Amino acid sequence: MVHIVVVSRQNLIRRLLSDCLAAQKDFEVAAVLEHEEEAPGVCESLRPDLLLFDVALDGVRSALSSSAAVKKGSPAVKIMFLTGLSDSSLIADARERGVDSFLFYNCVQEGLVTCARGTAGGYQIYPSEEMLRQTDPFAGMFTRREVKLLCMLCSSRSREEIGAALALSPSSIKGCVSSILNKTGYGSISQLLSHMLSRGCLAPR
Numbered sequence: 001m002v003h004i005v006v007v008s009r010q011n012l013i014r015r016l017l018s019d020c021l022a023a024q025k026d027f028e029v030a031a032v033l034e035h036e037e038e039a040p041g042v043c044e045s046l047r048p049d050l051l052l053f054d055v056a057l058d059g060v061r062s063a064l065s066s067s068a069a070v071k072k073g074s075p076a077v078k079i080m081f082l083t084g085l086s087d088s089s090l091i092a093d094a095r096e097r098g099v100d101s102f103l104f105y106n107c108v109q110e111g112l113v114t115c116a117r118g119t120a121g122g123y124q125i126y127p128s129e130e131m132l133r134q135t136d137p138f139a140g141m142f143t144r145r146e147v148k149l150l151c152m153l154c155s156s157r158s159r160e161e162i163g164a165a166l167a168l169s170p171s172s173i174k175g176c177v178s179s180i181l182n183k184t185g186y187g188s189i190s191q192l193l194s195h196m197l198s199r200g201c202l203a204p205r
Contacts, residue, residue: 002120003030005046007039007063008054017054017082017112024113036062040069043077050120055083060090060203064097071098080119082112085200088136089147091126093205101125104135138201141183149176154193155204 004021006029008014014032021027030048033039036059039051051070053063067079081094084105091102101119103112104127115125132139142150145166152162159173168176177189186192196202 002027002050002117003046003048004028004050004052004116004120005031005033005039005042005048006052006054007033007036007066009034009056009059010054013054017052020112021052021116024117027116036066039066040073043070043074047074048077050116051077051079052116053079053081055081055085055090057085057200057203060085061205064093064205067094067097067099078119078122080116085203086136087196087201087203088127088132088139089142089151090203090205091132092144092147095126102127104131106135136201138184138196142180146176146180149173150180150193150196150202151205153189154197154202 004027006014006017006021008017014034018029018032022029030046031042033042036053039053043051053067055063063081070077070079078100079098080101080103081099082103082105083090086104094102101115101124103115103125118125127135148166149162152165157165159170162168163170163173180192181187181189184192186195193202
């Protein structure tokens, strides 16, 4: 029996995911949580096989930090991200925090169940390059440094804060911004950020 903890900020999503997973004979939903920050403590006490995060735009940062905490305190727990965001750069951040599998909303129910079962069984399941290109028009376009810069800009961080966090001089930040604009064809970084945020192609973190 695969014991699963489900985390989602949305009541409807929590119910849909729980019902879908509980309908499987080899699954048991051990707990359903509203807040990502609850996950590390619950995983330490319940020791589930799988932790499933429904990652929304306003929960990206806490889902990532909670995943890292779970892997530190309960390393045997497998972690799976499910998201409606089309931000493919989130995948690299998820991998860095120990997330085992990553699934976009545009999967069918069978895809969710198959991914959950495979992840609990020790497989790592991530979108193919083709799926990423279909989901995120900016997939593979930016370097990791450029992605971090964009994420910090959309979090309203100042240039001084960005420089300190990324060890970049003002001229280096300006160069990164120019590179990003050249790659995308946008005239200003604010226009690009607005476009990416409105389409879920960039998540603050």
